[in-house]
Amino acid sequence: MSVWWVLLALSCLSFSAGLQKTNRYEGYKIYEISGKARSLSFSETLNELVKNASYYEVFSGFNGGNPAQIMVHPHEQVNFVQLMDDNNVDYDIINRNVGLTLSRQFETNQMLRQWFPYNGRLGTERYYSHEEINQFIEDLAVKYPRRVFLKTVGRSYENRWLKTITITNGDARRNKNVILVDGGFHAREWISPAAAIYLINQLVENLEDNADLLQDFDWVILPVVNPDGYEYTQLSADTRMWRKTRQPSSSNCIGTDPNRNFDFHWNEEGASDDPCDDTFAGAKAFSEPEALVVGDLIHSYADRGQMYLTLHSYGSLILYPWGWTAAVPDTEEDLKEVAEAGKSAILEATGTNYTVGPSTTTINYAASGASDDYAFNAGFPISFTMELPFGGTGFDPPASEIDRIVKETWVGIAAMARRVIQKYPLA
Numbered sequence: 001m002s003v004w005w006v007l008l009a010l011s012c013l014s015f016s017a018g019l020q021k022t023n024r025y026e027g028y029k030i031y032e033i034s035g036k037a038r039s040l041s042f043s044e045t046l047n048e049l050v051k052n053a054s055y056y057e058v059f060s061g062f063n064g065g066n067p068a069q070i071m072v073h074p075h076e077q078v079n080f081v082q083l084m085d086d087n088n089v090d091y092d093i094i095n096r097n098v099g100l101t102l103s104r105q106f107e108t109n110q111m112l113r114q115w116f117p118y119n120g121r122l123g124t125e126r127y128y129s130h131e132e133i134n135q136f137i138e139d140l141a142v143k144y145p146r147r148v149f150l151k152t153v154g155r156s157y158e159n160r161w162l163k164t165i166t167i168t169n170g171d172a173r174r175n176k177n178v179i180l181v182d183g184g185f186h187a188r189e190w191i192s193p194a195a196a197i198y199l200i201n202q203l204v205e206n207l208e209d210n211a212d213l214l215q216d217f218d219w220v221i222l223p224v225v226n227p228d229g230y231e232y233t234q235l236s237a238d239t240r241m242w243r244k245t246r247q248p249s250s251s252n253c254i255g256t257d258p259n260r261n262f263d264f265h266w267n268e269e270g271a272s273d274d275p276c277d278d279t280f281a282g283a284k285a286f287s288e289p290e291a292l293v294v295g296d297l298i299h300s301y302a303d304r305g306q307m308y309l310t311l312h313s314y315g316s317l318i319l320y321p322w323g324w325t326a327a328v329p330d331t332e333e334d335l336k337e338v339a340e341a342g343k344s345a346i347l348e349a350t351g352t353n354y355t356v357g358p359s360t361t362t363i364n365y366a367a368s369g370a371s372d373d374y375a376f377n378a379g380f381p382i383s384f385t386m387e388l389p390f391g392g393t394g395f396d397p398p399a400s401e402i403d404r405i406v407k408e409t410w411v412g413i414a415a416m417a418r419r420v421i422q423k424y425p426l427a
C-alpha cells in the first residue's frame, strides 16, 4: 500500500506545481440522474437533447432502476441544470471536472509504468499496453507448451497483431467444447482487457482450483479486439475517451464502432450511419478488420462453442440476446439461468449487484450488429455481454481498483462457466 501513498504524494506535488495541462475535457461535468426521475416526458426531452453529441455524452442510460450518467460540455451546463430544475428532476454531480480527473489518471498511469515494468507476468497493479499483453501470452505459451497455444488470427487496421490464446489442461484430447472470451472491443474500456488477463492467469497458473473448468472444455481468449483504439486512448487525457476503431471513413471522421459492425441485422436500430457518431456501424458490415476477425473466430468455434462472452464496461450488467430487437429468444430460460449463476456468485462474493436481462429491454436501447447476437445466431447457446462495474468517471476505474474488479469479475465468469459445463456436457 505504501506505493499508493508515494504516488499520491507525487501526483499532488506535480499538480500544485502546475504541471498539468488542460485538455479537451476541462470543465466537463458528469451528472447522475436518479432512476426515479424518469417521467416519460422528461425522458423524451432528454433523448432529444443528448443527440447533440458535441455537448452531451450519455455514459449510462436508465437501466434496471439504475441512475443515468451524462457528461455535459461546460457551455451547456446552465441549460441542462435549468431543464432538470424545471422538471423537478433530482440529480447529483458525480464529477465536477472530467479533464482534471483524466489528466491526474494519465500522470499516475505514466508513473505506474515506471514502477511496474513488464517482467514476464501481468499483475493487477496497472493497465498494460497491447504489446505487453501480446508478449505476456507469448511468454505463457513458451512456459506451458503442452497447455497453452497461440494463434495469430489477424491484423488491426494499423497492423497490430491480433492473437488468441487457447488454454487447455494439457491432456491433448481434441474436440472439446469451447468457451470463447474477448475483451477490448471499445477502446476506453480498459478494465475489460484487464479482466481477460486475470482470467488467463487463473486458467493457466491456477490449474488446481480450476481443473473442472478445463476437463471437457478449452478456453479461447482474444484479450484486445481493438488494439488501435486501445493504444490511442493511452496517448493522452484528450484521447482517453475514444471508443471506436481507428480506420478513417469517407468523411473527416475516424473510426467505426466495432460492436455495431457485425453482419447480423447490421445498421438497424441502435447503430448510426453517421461516421462521426460513436455508434457508427461502418461503411458496410465487417468493414473493420477487427470485427471480421471476431466473426471468423465465432464461426470457427461455432460447432463446439457453448459460451461466448464479450467483456465491456460499464454498468454491472450481464446481457443476453437479442440486442437488435426487443424480442427474446426461445431459449431465454437457459440464458437467464447461466447469467443468474454469475450474478449470484458476484453478489455473494462482493455485494456488487449485477442486473441480468435481455440486451435491448434492459439497457433501453437496441444495439444491432453486435458480436453477442452474432455469436448466438451462429450457434453458441450461451452468449453474453458483460458490462463490468463503474469506476473513475465511469469507463476508467483507476489502477488502484483493477484488483478488486477483475477478481470479482472472475468469480462471476467461473460461476457461469460451471453452469455451462453442467448444462452442455461434452457430447
Ligand SMILES: *[C@@H]1O[C@H](CO)[C@@H](O)[C@H](O)[C@H]1NC(C)=O
Binding pocket: 052, 055, 075, 076, 079
Ligand atoms: C447543440 O447545443 C448547443 C449549445 O446549447 C447549441 O448551440 C447547438 O445549436 C446545438 N446543436 C444542435 C444540432 O442542436
Ligand SMILES: *[C@@H]1O[C@H](CO)[C@@H](O)[C@H](O)[C@H]1NC(C)=O
Binding pocket: 064, 065, 066, 353
Ligand atoms: C439488486 O438490484 C435489484 C434491482 O435494482 C433490487 O431489486 C435488489 O433488491 C438488489 N439486491 C440487493 C441484494 O441489493
Ligand SMILES: [Zn+2]
Binding pocket: 185, 186, 189, 312, 313
Ligand atoms: Zn463497450
